[in-house]
Amino acid sequence: MIEFRKSSQRGSADFGWLQSRHSFSFGRYYDPAQMGFSALRVINDDRVSPGAGFDTHGHRDMEIISLVLDGVIAHRDSTGQVAELPAGEYQLMSAGRGIMHSEFNARTNQDLHFLQIWIEPDSLGGEPGYQQKPFAQTPGLTLVASKDGAEGSLRLKQNAKLFQLRLDAQSALNFQTQAGRKLYLHLVSGSLSGQSGEQHISLQPGDGVKIADLTDWQFSSGAEPVFALLFDLP
Known part of the structure; x- marks a missing residue:
């Protein structure tokens, strides 16, 4: 979905x-x-x-x-x-x-x-x-908040994770979550596309997308760096 x-x-x-x-x-x-x-x-x-x-x-x-x-x-x-x-x-x-x-x-x-x-x-x-x-501003996925405070993240009273997603221009990153989990992606800046099998998404700043039943993604940036928030939800 x-x-x-x-x-x-x-x-x-x-x-x-x-x-x-x-x-x-x-x-x-x-x-x-x-x-x-x-x-x-x-x-x-x-x-x-x-x-x-x-x-x-x-x-x-x-x-x-x-x-x-x-x-x-x-x-x-x-x-x-x-x-x-x-x-x-x-x-x-x-x-x-x-x-x-x-x-x-x-x-x-x-x-x-x-x-x-x-x-x-x-x-x-x-x-x-x-x-x-x-948190570091370097490209990649940075865990910002989690239930157990893993990787130095903020401790959240929910079985959820918040990631900071940063990509340099014209770059890509793979992300995988567990079956049964939901994802929400909110784009702050840049132009972001994503692919999971035959499913595609394309986001501009301020856009969001609800995702369910799709666990493996490749996210790609356009001509500008990307900053997004990725929520891994129960």
Whole structure:
């Protein structure tokens, strides 16, 4: 099964200080056919004006990953965590039984561009937590988050894996997952194609694709380097 989610099909929100594109139903944007995929619930592509941001608000029972593409996030939460998240670093906030937090554009002269990702945990309640880490920008697959924290990845409360996929221009990479697993691919930049047997995909920035029952892939870049997020899901 392959189901495309083109960038132009995403939901949108415009609050003046915030411009957001939603790959799945979120906030005022509701589409019963786009309520997530497996444990993946949200991918929001957010752009925040200088100095603006999200006032203190609460979450529970959700694994929330942020990746800054440009700018810096100023983070504060009810566990006492105060941090800045610069471009290229990943943040994983486990809401557990409940957490309050705020996120602001830490710069007054630069827009903030980041991805916010929600993954449903495999158990409810528990202690909230916070993790933050940079990962190598080298070409290939880099494991960013996993259940057991393998390869120095962030520890995720779900039997899922998040990979960072980077390819140089005109290059290829093979990927294999276990039978019965699902994949979701979100392209951040570049032009990406993929092949599994006789099945083909082609993505442009902002596009996503749901994949099931196809375990072996070869991903290829075009004339520009590729940056994508690959989710291996239960």
